[in-house]
Structures are given as structure tokens and as C-alpha cells.
Amino acid sequence: MLFAAATGVRRGELLALRWQDLDLQHRKVTISYAVDIQNGKRVLTKPKTERAQRTLALPDLALRALDIRRAQETSDRILAGDDWQDTDIVFAGPTGGIRDGSSVARNFKQRLQSAGLEPIRWHALRRVFAAVLQDQGVPLERIRDLMGDSELRVTEGYAYTMPDSLSESREMSAIDHVFSTRLGRD
Secondary structure (H helix, E strand, C coil): CHHHHHHCCCHHHHHHCEHHHEECCCCEEEECCEEEEECCEEEEECCCCHHHCEEEECCHHHHHHHHHHHHHHHHHHHHHHHHCCCCCECCCCCCCCCCCHHHHHHHHHHHHHHCCCCCCCCCHHHHHHHHHHHHCCCCHHHHHHHHCCCCHHHHHHHCCCCCCCCCCCCCCHHHHHHHHHHCCCC
């Protein structure tokens, strides 16, 4: 959830993210795949549009989420033992395979409720991402590029609070600023 809120990636893109898509030294991630269902199986496919294939800077919040995920994966590998599937998927299931998007969404809602928060749809994380960037003054066109939306009107539907390289980190630092302020860090 933290990674999605920090980067604006779609659920299918998040679930298809591979460790090899990450360049942690340069704080970048390349979105190359999404999860699709084909013949009843979850598989990695190219995103539907060229614009959805993009390289993003990773804000601190996303790096923190990756650290948490790496520790969880280590634990999952031990628990799975011989059943572990080495798929290189970052947000893999307990045995290493591609997670089911519907179960991820249900788990997300349950965690929110357990924390005493109102349940929201997973997709709302993209709205949070877009709204935070827009509130920090990032132009809507840049938000569209960062989110991988095909058209500006799609992004406008997300960013409803009032051309450099996609891998520049200036815009993504707005995520760290807002979340660190909200979490009591600066």
C-alpha cells in the first residue's frame, strides 16, 4: 500500500513489479509489466499503452515500503521452504507467486478497518498520489506522465484538488514532504 501511494502505480503494475525493475542505487523503478489473467492464470503482460511503460524516481516512502517488503519476503521464503517459487516478483504471495489482485484489495480493506479507518477502494491510492502532487503544485501534465495515464482527462479524474524526464525526482519528493509531515517527521 505504501509503495502504491508513493508512486501512483496501478494495482496490476504493483503486483507485476520485479526486483530487476528496481534501480535502488539511483532510486528508480521501471514499470514494464502489469498482471493480467490469461486462461485462468495470472501472467505478466506489457501495459496496454506505451505511456504506461515508464521510469519513475523513488521517494523515501517507496524505499521504506521496499525495505519492509524485502524483510517480509525473507520471512516468506523461510516459511515456504521447498514450496517457494523464485519469480523475482517484489510483492509476491507467501510462496513467491503472483498475488491475486482481488485478495490484495480485500486484505487492504480489512487492514484499514482493523486500524479504525474507513475502508476505501485500492484504486483510491492513485487519487491520493495525484491529489498530493497537485496540491504541491506539480502540473497536471507531469502527474499524467508519472501515473502513466493515456490522456490528460483521465488524470483530471484523479487529481481533483486544486516536460522533463520522468525519472527526475523533484516531483516525487512532494510525496516524501507530505507524508513525512503527516507522520511527524520533517
